[in-house]
Amino acid sequence: MKYLSVIIGLLFLVSCDEKPKSLQFKSVTIDTMYEDSxxxxxxxxxxxxxxxxxxxxTFGSVDLKKGIVRTKVQTYDSILPQFRAVAHTATxxxxxxxxxxxxxYKTGDQGDMDLVYKEEDEKVFYDAMKFWNxxxxxxxxxxxxxxxxIIITRDGGKTWRKIPCSELPKASEGEGAFAAxxxxxxxxxxxxxxxxxxxxxxxxxxxxxxWEVFTTPMLKDKETEGIYSIAFFDSKLGVAxxxxxxxxENKIANKALTKDGGKTWxxxxxxxxxxxxxxxxxxxxxxxxxxxxxxxxxxxYSGDMGANWKKLSDEPFYTxxxxxxxxxxxxxxxxxxxxTFK
Numbered sequence: 119m120k121y122l123s124v125i126i127g128l129l130f131l132v133s134c135d136e137k138p139k140s141l142q143f144k145s146v147t148i149d150t151m152y153e154d155s156x157x158x159x160x161x162x163x164x165x166x167x168x169x170x171x172x173x174x175x176t177f178g179s180v181d182l183k184k185g186i187v188r189t190k191v192q193t194y195d196s197i198l199p200q201f202r203a204v205a206h207t208a209t210x211x212x213x214x215x216x217x218x219x220x221x222x223y224k225t226g227d228q229g230d231m232d233l234v235y236k237e238e239d240e241k242v243f244y245d246a247m248k249f250w251n252x253x254x255x256x257x258x259x260x261x262x263x264x265x266x267x268i269i270i271t272r273d274g275g276k277t278w279r280k281i282p283c284s285e286l287p288k289a290s291e292g293e294g295a296f297a298a299x300x301x302x303x304x305x306x307x308x309x310x311x312x313x314x315x316x317x318x319x320x321x322x323x324x325x326x327x328x329w330e331v332f333t334t335p336m337l338k339d340k341e342t343e344g345i346y347s348i349a350f351f352d353s354k355l356g357v358a359x360x361x362x363x364x365x366x367e368n369k370i371a372n373k374a375l376t377k378d379g380g381k382t383w384x385x386x387x388x389x390x391x392x393x394x395x396x397x398x399x400x401x402x403x404x405x406x407x408x409x410x411x412x413x414x415x416x417x418x419y420s421g422d423m424g425a426n427w428k429k430l431s432d433e434p435f436y437t438x439x440x441x442x443x444x445x446x447x448x449x450x451x452x453x454x455x456x457x458t459f460k
Contacts, residue, residue, distance in 0.1 A: 138405030140421035141443060146430045147458040151180055151447075152187045158449035159436045160204040160246075160300035164211070168439075168447050170454060171201035171213045177231075180454060182441075192231055194221055202297040203247040205255060212247060212275055214257055216297050220244045222257065224275045235269065235278040242267070245295035248303045249275075250310075250325050258303055258312050260294030266314070270326050287331045290316045292341065296360070299397035299437035301347040309353050311380050315344035319358075319380045334383040337361055337371040347397045351406040354379050357386075357424055359411050361394035366415045369393045375424050386424040392416070396436050401459075403443040410459070412438045412448055417457070430459075 156172035163169075168180040175198035178189035192199060192213075199215035206212065210225040220242045222235035237244075241262045249255035253274050259267030265283035272279075293316045295302045302313040312320040317338035322329050336358060337343040346360035354377055361372030369390055374383040394413055401408035404421075411418045411427070414434040418427045435450035438457070446457045 138407055140407040141401060141404050141459075142421050143401075143408070143410075143419045143430065143459045145460050146417055146419075147460070148431065148433050149456045149458070150453050151185060151456055152454040153452055154189075155452055157436075157451055158454060159202045159298060160213075161437055161439055161447060161449045161454070162204045162206055162300075163439050163441060163447070164206045168454065169204055169206065169211055170449055171204045173200045174198050175201070177201060177204075177213050180447075182447075192223060194219070194233070203244060203257060203300050205247040205249050207249055207252040207255075207274060209252070210275055212249075212255070214244050214247050216243055216245070218242045220259065222247075222269075222278060234275060237267075237269075237280070243294065243297070245297040246300045246303045248300075248305055250305050250308070254325055256303065256310065256326050258295055261289035261292070265289050266293065266295075266312070266320060268312075268326065281326070285329075287320065287329055290314075290318070292316075293318070296344065296346045296396070298346045298363075301349065301397050301399070301437065302345065304348050304350045304356070306350050306353045309350075309379065311348055311350065311356065313345035313348040313358055313360075315341070317344055319345075319348070319383075321380050332380050332382070334358060334374050335371060335385050336374055336383075337368075346395065347411075349399050349409070351400045355406045355423075356380055357398055357400070357409055358383065359395045359398040363394050363396070363414075366394040366413065373424060387420075387427055391427045391429055392418040397438050399438050399440055399446070401443055402440050410438060410440075410446065412436070412450075414450065417448075419459070 158172045171177045203214040215221045220237040223231035226232035244259035247257040265286040310322040317336035319332040350356040395411040398411040412435040417431040435448040438448045440446040
């Protein structure tokens with residue numbers, strides 16, 4: 119029994135000393151599932167399908183098993199809304215248009231979409247949306263009247279309340295968010311992070327009841343610069359990516375990492391691949407080491423927590439979501455595709 123205890127102890131020590139291993143992707147295969155003359159910047163995996171929204175009032179879903187695509191067009195008066203944000207609960211699908219009037223739709227009881235929130239103002243511009251759970255969700259938009267535009271639901275999306283500026287940090291002049299991939303919001307438990315054009319991270323530890331702001335060293339001096347996408351692996355480890363879409367080859371100050379929940383950020387791979395990217399995601403089961411970024415200039419992969427990146431493809435995409443640790447779905451200008459990483 120004494121020897122057995124020693125062996126068990128040694129095995130425990132060995133297992134504790136094992137370091138997390140990267141998945142070490144070498145390539146990606148791209149299979150187009152849907153093509154149309156649309157700009158598709160928001161996708162969401164739900165119940166065996168991929169939901170998407172686009173410009174020209176278009177929204178739809180792709181059956182991931184059968185490959186069947188269904189689309190519909192949502193009009194508002196004579197307007198074809200430009201949808202760039204999508205989210206879902208266990209029972210409902212939500213989509214949000216960007217500019218005046220901002221229109222937020224929810225799945226209706228009769229099969230059509232119900233308008234549950236409308237905001238009219240020349241300055242209104244919404245960028246992304248996400249839910250903490252089946253009752254509570256949030257959408258973020260550009261600053262108005264001195265603060266970021268944040269709307270919250272606590273009743274499953276039936277009603278939405280805009281947080282008054284008196285309850286939010288003061289925004290920087292011209293601060294907003296990029297409606298590029300529906301990924302400048304992330305949530306882990308009660309924690310929420312919002313990334314802005316000024317390279318700031320708005321953080322809430324209580325599902326949007328209180329907020330504070332953290333700064334990052336990301337590029338942020340021009341209107342086209344800032345953080346375009348964030349992703350958190352857990353409540354501590356997060357990554358931010360962006361740059362300047364008008365200078366996509368610029369690789370300076372466009373990638374950063376946090377290991378303390380967003381309080382402090384350090385630049386990674388500074389001056390190295392990749393340049394401008396509109397979306398970054400951690401790979402499931404990648405131990406926080408593996409991440410993939412996409413943009414209109416290609417697909418890049420890191421297996422060492424963002425320290426080094428490898429370009430896997432020149433194929434352009436705006437946004438990306440992982441199904442598991444080897445399959446993801448991406449959307450961009452005119453198409454949705456299945457990506458298989460090996």
